[in-house]
């Protein structure tokens with residue numbers, strides 16, 4: 001018979017015996033494999049000890065290899081080369097006038113069609129066109145403005161990054177959640193199962209080899225693209241359980257934010273967002289509730305589809321490795337090498353693509369230097385590629401957007417069947 005212990009004992013065992021971080025203990029205990037809900041933290045529920053130990057092993061802190069750190073290893077040399085580039089060309093690592101122009105264009109693509117819809121009440125086909133345009137504006141603002149700003153790469157002034165990072169509220173999502181999920185978990189534990197939420201179980205889509213394979217995944221290379229369109233809509237709801245989870249893990253506090261206050265702010269922001277995007281057209285225009293809701297869903301579908309596809313082409317393609325967390329948590333490679341191995345670039349020579357997707361076709365450079373604004377990534381890509389070659393490391397790149405898309409579809413087929 002398997003040994004069971006109370007939650008309270010499990011908690012103390014992990015804290016005292018294993019010296020684990022408080023946030024991590026909470027994370028492990030609410031892990032769905034243990035079937036414990038956050039509200040069951042009263043100590044009455046029992047857990048199986050072997051179950052607990054298995055999850056502890058799996059969730060152990062990931063540590064990147066620092067043993068080979070020296071003056072002439074890959075990351076030190078690369079950092080030196082990149083710094084030299086900025087020094088020699090007397091460049092700032094943050095935004096330039098071109099970025100400011102792009103910011104105005106992208107936000108306008110979202111806001112102007114909305115004003116036209118509400119004030120002019122055009123016919124159905126024009127309305128559909130404007131709603132699609134709004135979806136493109138959301139995706140463009142997310143990729144070209146918000147992403148840089150939340151990374152602190154847009155400006156050296158914190159307040160500028162804060163305001164522009166707040167453009168995420170334009171699509172009803174929470175900046176703090178994004179910061180934790182993307183900046184911390186995804187950027188640190190890229191493509192490591194159980195740690196990088198971007199490749200965790202996503203309903204009927206399997207993006208990582210460690211996620212259990214189900215029948216529903218067989219034709220995911222077809223249906224995934226429909227579900228990609230639901231990304232921003234699901235995020236709008238998922239922000240709630242996600243923030244509650246981050247609060248319990250202690251990740252919110254690490255961001256110097258009060259958990260309860262953040263939850264209240266998030267509720268107010270979401271109500272304000274829905275009141276403007278759904279409520280305003282209902283009050284001041286002649287659209288019916290059904291028309292407004294269909295328009296709202298279509299706008300989000302377009303935005304979610306573009307955002308998901310662009311993000312997937314960096315990590316779920318041929319050449320980008322998927323990693324299982326090692327039992328002892330010690331990774332084989334240093335951080336910079338791990339980023340090189342798990343990420344891929346695409347369409348380097350297309351100026352238009354790079355402009356439209358906010359440099360997200362240069363994810364290798366972005367993962368290595370997230371605090372540098374994306375306008376510099378193309379130039380940096382040659383330096384990174386050259387340095388990688390020098391150290392006999394792979395540099396994953398796909399020539400065009402469509403070759404990367406084709407590679408992603410192939411990966412979806414493989415992950416759907418093996």
Ligand SMILES: [Zn+2]
Nearest residue numbers: 151182366370
């Ligand atoms: Zn990023």
